[in-house]
Amino acid sequence: MKLAMVGFGQAGGKVVDKFLEYDKKHNSGIVRAAIAVNTAKADLMGLEHVPEEKRVLIGQSRVKGHGVGADNELGAEVAEEDIDEIQGAIDSVPVHEVDAFLIVAGLGGGTGSGGSPVLAKHLQRIYTEPVYGLGVLPGSDEGGIYTLNAARSFQTFVREVDNLLVFDNDAWRKTGESVQGGYDEINEEIVTRFGVLFGAGEIGQGGEVAESVVDSSEIINTLAGGGVSxxxxxxxxxxxxxxxxxxxxxxxxxxxxxxxxxxxxxxxxxxxxxxxxxxxxxxxxxxxxxxxxxxxxxxxxxxxxxxxxxxxxxxxxxxxxxxxxxxxxxxxxxxxxxxxxxxxxGVTNVPRIKELQQVAIEAQDNIDDIRNESQDNLDDLINDDEDELESLF
Ligand code: GDP
Known part of the structure; x- marks a missing residue:
């Protein structure tokens, strides 16, 4: 099965980069085109396999190439504003040769978390090919804001894609390793699984005639109907x-x-x-x-x-x-x-998602409480008790 892949944000870019490496190594022919989109210039520069002209920096007027700092609402706004720049890169993809789009992103961050659902909605409006998402959930030790981002993005992303394939970093965490080293191994695991799945629809390898080869239409039909996979x-x-x-x-x-x-x-x-x-x-x-x-x-x-x-x-x-x-x-x-x-x-009994949503709601409540409290505390600090002092203007 031939895919047009878009890696959105840092995790998305790195996973798509890994897919290209896998494709070259195994000659599996699944990545017909690869694009990386980010608000952080440094992340785009760190990629090895995505061609330079297929790396799209968005939100320059807003964040000057420095990323959105885990603010996924800003990530979504920036994607909306610069959707033409992303489309510009997609215009060079021979879409008639691809079976589907795959948008890859870490849902806990800002750029990919907010931008992916926006791009999915856009692609669905323009193309007839299915649009799938590959969403990576954050580890539970990453903290409240990442969990909240992921829960909100997950909800939106599922709605906008034809199917959301999910990978949970939490279930794959390897203890005692550096975060980066850990991600390299995790990305390898992701790519192996999806590589075999999508590679299955790309027959003709070695000219073997097998008994019942999986066709890309069988992958598409299994994913059709939507939901989570x-x-x-x-x-x-x-x-x-x-x-x-x-x-x-x-x-x-x-x-x-x-x-x-x-x-x-x-x-x-x-x-x-x-x-x-x-x-x-x-x-x-x-x-x-x-x-x-x-x-x-x-x-x-x-x-x-x-x-x-x-x-x-x-x-x-x-x-x-x-x-x-x-x-x-x-x-x-x-x-x-x-x-x-x-x-x-189309799995529906997923305790991990329910847990993620619960933690996200708690985080949201805590963030609101802390914001209100800190406003009160700041007022206490800057104003004198008896209100005897007057501001300059
Ligand atoms: P963005 O650049 O703002 O979209 O955010 P990131 O992609 O850096 O991070 C979002 C989330 O993705 C993090 O909370 C991590 O859970 C996860 N993440 C970051 N890098 C990787 C990676 O290389 N592999 C995997 N599997 N997950 C990652």
Whole structure:
């Protein structure tokens, strides 16, 4: 599936940069165009793979290239004011060649948090291609303002996109690491999951004809209907094709070995599907009640089989209660791994979002209280008790 990606804000830019790196490394052909938008010049300059002419600095008249300082209302205003500059960069994208737009942003900050929903609304008005969001939730240790920003942005962003794919930094926090080092690893995890998912719709790799290749329309149909999505992933190393047809198969004879292999392959696939769905999701949630799902099995074709995928698909149907579970494979001839990606679309039982909203409401109340209090305290400080002094003017 070919995407036009827009990285909005620092996190968004870095993740899109990582997608470009992934695309080059795996030759997956998913990033048809990449744009980075920011109010902070330094963040744009720090990118490595997004072409310079595709980096758009907005809000210069308001913040002079210094960012909006985690003020997402300002982020939204600036995006609104400079939407033509963003559109200018999108004009150079061959939109007829893309299957969808993907806007990526950290929802806890200011620029991406406020700007992404504005851009989504704009793109929906102009283009017929679906507009998806990839929203990153802040860690719970980041503090009240980030949580409040994320809760408000989340609500708005979901409304403006065709589907919001969510990644929760909190569930992926690695203790004892520098924030930056931690983000590098987290971004790697994000890109691996989304890379396999979106890469699945880009067939033709290695010219392999597989049994039931996932098509980009299946990804689009799974995401259609809107709402919030989460992704599960599991992988296992497998022997590469050079070890195929080795001594064992020559001794035991081809057929027996094929049967054994096929049972083993089916079992491996079934267990990878379970691990992906029951392990750590990009947004942890209860999978029961999921509206639609897509199962992708990626790896060398001889390690994929229809029976395994069919069993995995049935199992997801049972676990989610959904009648709309699609499944297929993504053949990657030279890969040393078999990976299972489970896209759960239209999840509604998400305790993490409820918790985020609760903390956000508390933060909002506290911010109001503190503002009122500090105004009173300042009045107390600058005015004398008996009001005997007069201001100059
Ligand atoms: P903006 O530039 O104003 O849009 O804000 P940022 O993108 O810097 O930060 C928004 C939020 O994104 C932060 O609160 C973090 O939770 C998160 N974040 C920042 N950088 C990264 C990153 O490289 N990777 C991930 N996964 N999250 C990040």
């Amino acid at each position: 989460t992704i599960g992933y599991a992988s296992e190393t497998v022997e590469t094709s050079s070890s195929n047809g080795g001594l064992l198969s020559r001794i035991t004879g081809g057929d027996d070995d094929d049967d054994l292999d096929s049972a083993h392959t089916t079992n491996r696939i079934t267990s990878l599907v379970r691990k992906a769905a029951l392990g750590r999701l990009t947004l942890p949630c209860e999978i029961e009640g999921t509206e639609r799902a897509l199962l992708v099995l990626a790896g060398p074709p001889r390690h994929l089989n229809r029976k395994g995928i069919e069993r995995g698909r049935k199992w997801i149907e049972e676990q989610t209660g959904s009648m709309e579970v699609r499944g297929g494979d993504y053949p990657i001839t030279d890969s040393g791994r078999v990976a299972s990606v489970v896209l759960l679309s």
